[in-house]
Amino acid sequence: MTDTPKSGPDSMEAPNRTAVTAFVLLGFTEHPKLRPLLAILFFALFLLMHLVTLSGHLAIVVVTLADPALDTPMYFFLRNLSSIEICYTLVIVPKMLANFLAMSRLISLTECAAQMYFFISLGGAECFLLAVMSYDRYVAICNPLRYTLIMNRPFCLQLLAAACASGFALSLGLTALIFRLPFCRSHEINHFFCDIPPVLYLACSDTRTDEVAVFLVCTSILLVPFLLILASYALITNTILRIRSAQGRRKAFSTCAAHLVVAVLHYGCAIFIYIRPKASYDLEKDKVVSLIYTNVTPMLYPMIYSLRNKEVKGALGRLWVRTVASGRS
Template sequence: MEVRVQNSSQEADFVILGFNTSEQLQVTLFALFLLMHLVTLSGHLTIVAVTFIDSALQTPMYFFLRNLSSIEVCYTLVIVPKMLANFLAKSGRISLTDCATQMYFFIALGGAECFLLAVMAYDRYVAICNPLRYALVMSRNFCVLLLVAACVSGFTISLGLTTLIFRMPFCGSHKINHFFCDIPPMLFLACSDTHANEVAVFLVCMMILLIPFLLILVSYVFIANSIFRIKCPEDRKKAFSTCAAHLTVAILHYGCAIYIYIRPKSSYSLYQDKVVSLIYTNVTPMLYPMIYSLRNKEVKGALKRIWEKKFVSMET
């Protein structure tokens, strides 16, 4: 009997409930989040293009920034298009395979981003605390190795976690009280004891979220100590500016994720999690390019040089 129940649960589709609002408000939300999505994509793609084209930005810091933006583009494309489609669709139906695929890439890309943010903190640590050894330590090959390690770790961990979640039997309601296939709402749909799954999710999230975040904080303790010892005010301001953008992004990214995932199931509030996830997947990715570009003179200078080279020269 149990096998038949599990099989039927694996064959059935899920329904993403999304936001229970009026049809008129759904259209308004669609327009709002479509605009935000386009701003997010254009911002990150601009960073990718600028850091790739401009010769002055061929440094480890901008190599990691370019790949962080690339991950963010893929990350938002996993969640937002389906969310936008559900604003206009009468049914938010999604197959089990599509649901599992969405969760897999969401966790994989989110995990890769978490590890990459920790790598970027290490890059800033070496640049500020050991500037004389920076070029030797952060070689091109080593940077590529760190990037590959971050991505492979994220995708490998995601495979195990997604498999764990979708091996559970979903023999009751198949209505997902969320706007995408996330871990907490899927745990609520399971019709078996999920205690072991919750422990596994907690341990994995500790590995992906808490440990890298603590490493980032420790790195910035050493970085702050080195910055305060810089005698030249201009050099101190420049060092602080390059670190402040990364630290702001790290706090936004880890803060929302830790709130959602490092909690026991009994303390979940699906409505609150839905709101936080909306910020986590739509608002903060839109802010990241603004944080990096508006506070970074090198990026703004590169944009100006590219503009003058491509467009001003054409007019003359």
């Protein structure tokens, strides 16, 4: 190899490769003639969805804190899941909404790295917490007589801390790995936030080692908890099928149905995006899937939990009655 630099963006000199200070988030409205109208429509739609999402999760947090009947391990984990979802959407959606109306869609390198770090951290913490919740359901159904002894408050706090620490620790290594790469193809990120695939796509060095590392980290965050959830539900299903009473089987399954639906939605989208090689990326399709798991599924979670859960609906009703009564007094 000679010292004379070749032409083209993929062979820029090393100083130019590392001189990136900002990216441009292209988002969804690349066509200039359609951009103003689409931007306003998208802003209104996703602002409404964001407000619904925040309201739903805040309602779960408030009602599980306020109602003594929901002072159980299951609702302790549900409250923390909703808290993570609130932070998770706040990392992505406000910037996305601002970019719909902004003339400039610049995001600094530091801001991009921070957004990716907290997005992966909170998403990873949610993955591990969903696995913890499946274990909670396993103990409740398969070992009910020892449930309160096993799932005591200190142990629940330890499980929550382990889930959050795992997500934040793995995210730190993965984010540092990606942002040590030189970027020289373009400064335009074909996405609405700093996600792993579109940022990795801009790297101009050999990323095969980085792709393997990303795959291993994503496998740890996604596949390992998902396999634990499948194992838990295999044991739960076996126990439920041995219950003689049809009413007993329905009651046992109803306590797991909402969590199972949420887990399938969360892991299905995330595995599709992250557990595959760089060569198979389709950034346009990936944006649509990302839009679903960052905006649509977080909005659905409170509905899934509240509509299928009589205890949550009852607690919401009691909280509403107390609020109205205190307002009149």
